[in-house]
Amino acid sequence: MNTLQENHNELFKFLDTSTSPYHAVKNVREHLLEVNFTQLDEQAPWELSTGGYFIERDGSIAAWYFKESEEATNGLAIVSAHTDSPNLRLKPILKGHQVGLSQFGVEVYGGALLNSWLDRDLGISGRLITLSPNGDIKENLVQINEPLAKIPQLAIHLNRSVNENGLILNPQQHLRPIWNDTSSDTTDLIDFISAESGIDRQSIQSWDLMLHDLQKASYVGADRQWVASARIDNLTSCYASLSSFIKSVSDGRSKRVPILCLFNHEEVGSTSAAGAAGNLLPLLIQRIFKGKDYSEAMANSILVSADGAHATHPNYLEKHDLDHEIRMNAGIAIKRNSNERYATTAIGQATAQRICESNNIPYQLFNNRSDLACGSTIGPISSANLGISTIDLGIPQLSMHSTRELCGISDVAYLEDFLFNFLGS
Ligand code: ZN
Numbered sequence: 001m002n003t004l005q006e007n008h009n010e011l012f013k014f015l016d017t018s019t020s021p022y023h024a025v026k027n028v029r030e031h032l033l034e035v036n037f038t039q040l041d042e043q044a045p046w047e048l049s050t051g052g053y054f055i056e057r058d059g060s061i062a063a064w065y066f067k068e069s070e071e072a073t074n075g076l077a078i079v080s081a082h083t084d085s086p087n088l089r090l091k092p093i094l095k096g097h098q099v100g101l102s103q104f105g106v107e108v109y110g111g112a113l114l115n116s117w118l119d120r121d122l123g124i125s126g127r128l129i130t131l132s133p134n135g136d137i138k139e140n141l142v143q144i145n146e147p148l149a150k151i152p153q154l155a156i157h158l159n160r161s162v163n164e165n166g167l168i169l170n171p172q173q174h175l176r177p178i179w180n181d182t183s184s185d186t187t188d189l190i191d192f193i194s195a196e197s198g199i200d201r202q203s204i205q206s207w208d209l210m211l212h213d214l215q216k217a218s219y220v221g222a223d224r225q226w227v228a229s230a231r232i233d234n235l236t237s238c239y240a241s242l243s244s245f246i247k248s249v250s251d252g253r254s255k256r257v258p259i260l261c262l263f264n265h266e267e268v269g270s271t272s273a274a275g276a277a278g279n280l281l282p283l284l285i286q287r288i289f290k291g292k293d294y295s296e297a298m299a300n301s302i303l304v305s306a307d308g309a310h311a312t313h314p315n316y317l318e319k320h321d322l323d324h325e326i327r328m329n330a331g332i333a334i335k336r337n338s339n340e341r342y343a344t345t346a347i348g349q350a351t352a353q354r355i356c357e358s359n360n361i362p363y364q365l366f367n368n369r370s371d372l373a374c375g376s377t378i379g380p381i382s383s384a385n386l387g388i389s390t391i392d393l394g395i396p397q398l399s400m401h402s403t404r405e406l407c408g409i410s411d412v413a414y415l416e417d418f419l420f421n422f423l424g425s
Contacts, residue, residue, distance in 0.1 A: 038051065050067060052064070058273060072257050072289060079306065081305070083263065089208070090106060101181065110267030125209070130205060140199050151178075212230060233400055245260040254424055270378055275381075303383065304390070311398050321369045324367040334391070337374050341375065349391075395407050395408070395411040
């Protein structure tokens with residue numbers, strides 16, 4: 001069953017191929033099916049016995065495992081992360097051209113660092129929705145891993161003060177990718193995607209498509225101690241959550257019901273049917289308990305929200321609280337914030353520290369500068385939605401929300417180790 005752990009190739013493959021939340025879910029699904037989990041349909045009745053199950057909803061996936069049918073009374077141990085990353089998403093109409101170049105419009109999804117999308121070789125992935133002759137609406141995953149699109153930067157000769165005044169990018173005007181000559185036979189992007197993916201153009205109704213940087217994940221540093229990749233936030237946490245969940249199920253130590261919940265839409269606030277603020281997890285829990293009173297079990301439950309943390313940037317020390325210096329490869333960052341931007345309470349912190357200390361897992365304590373607004377995660381949202389104790393923690397990283405982020409390779413293993421021991425605690 002140990003299909004993932006201690007294997008960087010698997011991590012790199014997961015990072016490279018999960019170019020959209022739908023592809024992240026596909027990858028997770030394949031790993032769960034490999035270890036004999038059963039996919040359930042939310043629209044159908046469920047007959048649950050012992051074993052592993054999972055459901056999917058619009059780029060989110062939740063899995064759980066019953067050792068014995070009555071164990072749910074001991075509570076739930078939930079590991080959660082998010083499948084989405086900030087990026088550029090294609091609009092519903094994709095016909096544009098200027099000065100002989102085919103273009104299309106994009107929307108900015110989440111808090112993307114826009115400059116990081118310039119001059120990159122970009123592919124396209126996501127889902128095409130098709131209508132079959134019998135009226136069925138179907139989701140078809142597509143992934144074009146060819147350098148198709150480019151957002152060319154303006155030459156410095158035409159913007160002489162850019163290095164002094166900073167780069168200002170208007171998302172409507174300056175981020176329109178070019179992808180073909182208008183003199184070419186193919187000027188409709190969906191015609192092109194249809195031909196590339198082998199999906200009948202006439203059946204395509206709509207899409208959720210997005211750009212991705214084609215550069216693959218790689219080691220960086222004199223000792224190859226860091227990983228540079230797209231979507232480190234938050235696919236490294238998805239990977240570590242999945243890996244530790246599968247290992248925990250195989251190990252069978254868990255006293256509580258282990259649940260893996262990877263949500264879409266965190267980067268845009270989680271308020272959606274698939275997001276952490278929706279009813280995916282509350283409804284799942286209701287169905288697990290089959291109409292029984294589960295208030296005691298909920299009081300015994302605990303959730304870990306694993307998400308990227310800011311490592312202290314050596315060139316911007318003034319942006320950090322140096323009492324809470326965070327280093328890559330120095331352990332998972334337990335996140336605290338008095339204004340509930342992170343859900344970890346003092347008790348949650350102590351619980352996480354106990355797991356770390358009894359298993360020799362290094363950890364650090366993150367707290368934002370008091371004069372800067374703090375980011376957030378699905379932790380406070382899930383905590384409020386479920387009313388259960390929640391711990392926010394994650395892997396320290398630099399360049400958060402860039403197309404190319406950076407984290408320490410050892411921290412991924414520390415997070416896996418932590419989550420495995422959390423699930424078994
Ligand atoms: Zn994140």
